[in-house]
Amino acid sequence: xxxxxxxxxxxxxxxxxxxxxxxxxxxxxxxxTVVIDPEGLAVPYWPWKLWQSVPxxxxxxxxxxxxxxxRHVLWVRSLALGIxxxxxxxxxxxxxxxxxxxxxxxxxxxxxxxxxxxxAVALWRCGCAAGRVGAxxxxxxxxxxxxxxYFINDEVLWQILNPARMxxxxxxxxxxxxxxxxxxxxxEPPGAG
Numbered sequence: 001x002x003x004x005x006x007x008x009x010x011x012x013x014x015x016x017x018x019x020x021x022x023x024x025x026x027x028x029x030x031x032x033t034v035v036i037d038p039e040g041l042a043v044p045y046w047p048w049k050l051w052q053s054v055p056x057x058x059x060x061x062x063x064x065x066x067x068x069x070x071r072h073v074l075w076v077r078s079l080a081l082g083i084x085x086x087x088x089x090x091x092x093x094x095x096x097x098x099x100x101x102x103x104x105x106x107x108x109x110x111x112x113x114x115x116x117x118x119x120a121v122a123l124w125r126c127g128c129a130a131g132r133v134g135a136x137x138x139x140x141x142x143x144x145x146x147x148x149x150y151f152i153n154d155e156v157l158w159q160i161l162n163p164a165r166m167x168x169x170x171x172x173x174x175x176x177x178x179x180x181x182x183x184x185x186x187x188e189p190p191g192a193g
Contacts, residue, residue: 009069010069010073012073012076015070015073015076018069019066019076019080022062025058025062026055026062026111027103027107029058030052030055030106030107031100033048033051033052033106035051036050042153043151043153049150055109055110056113056150059110059111059112059113059114060113060114060117062114063114063117063118064117074176074177074178075177077173077176078173078174078176079173081115081169081170081172081176082170084165084169085165085167085170087104087108088162089166091104091108092162093162105149108165109145112141112142112145112165113145113146116138116139116141116142117139119134119135119138119168120136120138120142121135122135123135134171138168138172141164144157145161145165148161
């Protein structure tokens with residue numbers, strides 16, 4: 001069974017499909033939060049937190065799986081991170097998603113947390129001082145989104161985190177097509193899509 005979900009070198013269409021499937025699976029789960037939290041108590045309500053653990057696991061594991069499976073179509077990573085930044089922009093500063101506004105945040109948060117962990121590892125592995133600083137900043141952003149999304153839910157902190165998430169996702173998108181976390185350091189250039 002684990003062999004079936006092991007990282008693979010996906011071609012462009014399966015890579016995009018896997019990425020979209022991950023986002024839609026998280027959205028579908030979070031959209032049904034009303035099953036466990038019909039009164040909308042959210043963050044302080046422990047059954048809500050337990051329900052949200054599934055998207056967290058999907059987001060963290062799924063982002064890593066997509067990252068490790070797109071070594072030959074690196075542009076898919078950049079595209080996905082760019083879309084995350086656009087979704088944060090659209091959801092935070094417009095009414096584009098209407099009644100699904102909260103469900104979109106509950107989808108973006110696990111994807112961002114997973115992406116921040118990938119970025120932290122990739123930046124740390126570069127070995128330079130700037131990479132190490134970027135790794136710490138990426139990990140800190142992921143930790144802040146996790147803490148605020150699932151325990152604190154402070155509106156002022158969200159107002160700071162929204163632009164920070166957009167900028168971080170765009171910065172990660174710029175570098176995502178240049179880095180392979182799992183690639184051996186054998187001097188070979190990363191694959192181009």
